[in-house]
Amino acid sequence: xxxxxxxxxxxxxxxxxxxxxxxxxxxxxxxxxxxxxxxxxxxxxxxxxxxxxxxxxxxxxxxxxxxxxxxxxxxxxxxxxxxxxxxxxxxxxxxxxxxxxxxxxxxxxxxxxxxxxxxxxxxxxxxxxxxxxxxxxxxxxxxxxxxxxxxxxxxxxxxxxxxxxxxxxxxxxxxxxxxxxxxxxxxxxxxxxxxxxxxxxxxxxxxxxxxxxxxxxxxxxxxxxxxxxxxxxxxxxxxxxxxxxxxxxxxxxxxxxxxxxxxxxxxxxxxxxxxxxxxxxxxxxxxxxxxxxxxxxxxxxxxxxx
Numbered sequence: 001x002x003x004x005x006x007x008x009x010x011x012x013x014x015x016x017x018x019x020x021x022x023x024x025x026x027x028x029x030x031x032x033x034x035x036x037x038x039x040x041x042x043x044x045x046x047x048x049x050x051x052x053x054x055x056x057x058x059x060x061x062x063x064x065x066x067x068x069x070x071x072x073x074x075x076x077x078x079x080x081x082x083x084x085x086x087x088x089x090x091x092x093x094x095x096x097x098x099x100x101x102x103x104x105x106x107x108x109x110x111x112x113x114x115x116x117x118x119x120x121x122x123x124x125x126x127x128x129x130x131x132x133x134x135x136x137x138x139x140x141x142x143x144x145x146x147x148x149x150x151x152x153x154x155x156x157x158x159x160x161x162x163x164x165x166x167x168x169x170x171x172x173x174x175x176x177x178x179x180x181x182x183x184x185x186x187x188x189x190x191x192x193x194x195x196x197x198x199x200x201x202x203x204x205x206x207x208x209x210x211x212x213x214x215x216x217x218x219x220x221x222x223x224x225x226x227x228x229x230x231x232x233x234x235x236x237x238x239x240x241x242x243x244x245x246x247x248x249x250x251x252x253x254x255x256x257x258x259x260x261x262x263x264x265x266x267x268x269x270x271x272x273x274x275x276x277x278x279x280x281x282x283x284x285x286x287x288x289x290x291x292x293x294x295x296x297x298x299x300x301x302x303x304x305x306x
Contacts (some may be wrong), residue, residue: 006054006073007057008072009069009074010076011060011077011083012043012062013079015036015040015043028116031113035103039079043102046078046131047059049135053142067090069087069091075097076098077097081099081125081126082122084126084299085169088166088168089165089168091297093295093297093298097297097298098300099299099300100127100134104122125305126305127302128303148300149228150229150298151168151228151296151301152229152292153168153210154166154170154292155291156171156290157288157289158286158287158288159286163271163280165278166295167210167213168210170209170210170213170216170218171271172207172271173205173206173271173288174238174269175266176268181241182203182269183265184206184266185200185262186199186206186260188254188258188260190259195258196249199237201237202241203238205237207235208235209233211228211229211231213274221238222236223236228305234252235253235290236250258291259290260289261287261288262288263287263288269281269282269286270282
């Protein structure tokens with residue numbers, strides 16, 4: 001079956017590089033310039049491929065577009081996971097997204113520069129294409145041979161009001177100052193029925209990840225990778241002050257029919273959604289609910305994740 005995709009949005013990571021400081025080593029300046037050129041070439045390549053196809057399309061820099069995204073049949077992001085994440089915040093559960101990793105990490109470069117600087121780039125974990133296979137992947141999508149998968153997103157509510165942004169990767173609830181203690185309590189519920197004891201916690205915050213985000217910060221902190229299509233969530237308290245107190249409750253799963261309910265007991269707090277750019281302020285006494293009841297996101301996933 002051929003998918004009726006006639007309108008595409010090409011969402012682009014900006015390809016500008018900040019002017020180097022006077023003391024920046026020349027090899028780093030050259031490396032950054034090379035990165036800019038590779039990304040710029042990838043954008044031109046993707047546009048040239050689209051010009052050959054029988055589709056209508058437009059290109060927009062990711063910092064210039066106005067959400068929500070609608071009136072298109074497919075979104076193609078060119079950049080890395082960050083560009084795909086930004087697109088996800090403006091998409092419902094109907095429009096699929098295809099990620100193109102414009103500048104994948106090269107192991108030889110990482111090894112070459114390891115004693116001078118970190119040469120890794122975006123992981124491109126959710127990106128199914130690079131310039132090497134973009135046309136092949138795009139043709140498979142347009143011909144209905146490559147279908148999107150449905151990824152779980154997190155829904156957040158504060159005092160029974162849903163936030164408008166859904167998290168594709170993870171949520172961090174924490175004090176605005178990283179050196180300050182975050183105080184909160186939480187428990188897992190299924191409907192109105194408690195599924196776990198109430199945990200009173202002093203820590204560096206609370207992180208909740210989806211399956212898609214379980215290989216990122218959650219995994220780095222000691223969490224476990226989840227099957228990419230899992231509908232469950234995973235939570236972990238960050239650096240609990242009394243780790244042995246209720247230690248088996250500091251990290252666990254939130255099943256698809258459950259909700260994590262937390263009461264914030266600090267004067268100030270923030271809910272970060274998929275990184276530091278999107279956040280919501282909270283205050284003492286606010287009740288935060290996190291579940292996987294958000295609309296799914298349709299993503300064309302790399303084959304090795306399925």
